[in-house]
Amino acid sequence: AAKVKDDEQLALIEVLLGKHQNLNNEQVVRHYNDVAGVIGWKPIDAGVIANKRKELDLYVFAGQHGETDLMHEKHMQIKRSKPSASMLxxxxxxxxxxxxxxxxxxxxxxxxxxxxxxxxxxxxxxxxxxxxxxxxxxxxxxxxxxxxxxxxxxxxxxxxxxxxxxxxxxxxxxxxxxxxxxxx
Structure with missing residues (x-):
């Protein structure tokens, strides 16, 4: 069963991943499990955070790398391709x-x-x-x-x-x- 079910749990993970300190997966797990112990959630491991990091990448990228890098690397870029035929x-x-x-x-x-x-x-x-x-x-x-x-x-x-x-x-x-x- 999924250990991260509630919106509150997902929000906590998103906040921890988006911190400007660029916390690694183990640090996020440690902070999450500290809060989870007080609230009564199941503890998680680094694999869960690795999956959530991929899933939430677009949302947490600006907090980790800054707005300029977000614009240059993640936001929609104009991608041109060759025309499909000559004379178009x-x-x-x-x-x-x-x-x-x-x-x-x-x-x-x-x-x-x-x-x-x-x-x-x-x-x-x-x-x-x-x-x-x-x-x-x-x-x-x-x-x-x-x-x-x-x-x-x-x-x-x-x-x-x-x-x-x-x-x-x-x-x-x-x-x-x-x-x-x-x-x-």
Whole structure:
């Protein structure tokens, strides 16, 4: 028969397990059995506490590890998975490529200046189903026009692949120039 039947017994175990001192199973048993002897409950052993620790883990975790660890380890996390088929979802982002190039310009005094730390910006559109680059564009800086070129390149590529232009069911982007790019 179960030795922990009443709500009061379960509440006592939950309080002891949730203590910030991180009591181990033997310490919880000792404190529980001290109270159980006074009240008239049956004494328990460490195996009962081990089972209750697993059962009540979500309830006592914050008391043992803190609210931040609870948020990071136990609360619902956004878990993403790949789409179930190609062309359902595209992800799009732009970044500075690590390939440096040199650039020579003429300044306002008519002098030639060469800079060696220039980077091109790449905007890529990826189909995460198979990590396939559907479209891309390369420019000197990220702009709405560069993003539009990448989208046009992606649509042109779908026409090359399938014979007709297709667009995805969903498009994931960051919020760069979101109001300007909304009509696109």
């Amino acid at each position: 979802f595209w992800s799009m982002d732009g970044w500075d490529a690590e390939l440096l190039y040199q650039k020579t310009i003429i300044d306002k005094d008519g002098h030639s200046k060469t800079t060696y730390h220039n980077r091109l910006t790449v905007v890529m559109i990826l189909d995460p189903y198979n990590n396939y680059i559907v479209g891309y564009s390369i420019g000197t800086k990220e702009s709405p026009e560069l993003i539009r070129q990448a989208l046009k390149n992606a649509l042109k590529h779908t026409e090359e692949l399938f014979g007709n232009k297709y667009k995805p069911y969903q498009l994931q982007t960051d919020h760069y120039q979101i109001k300007n790019l909304q009509p696109t």
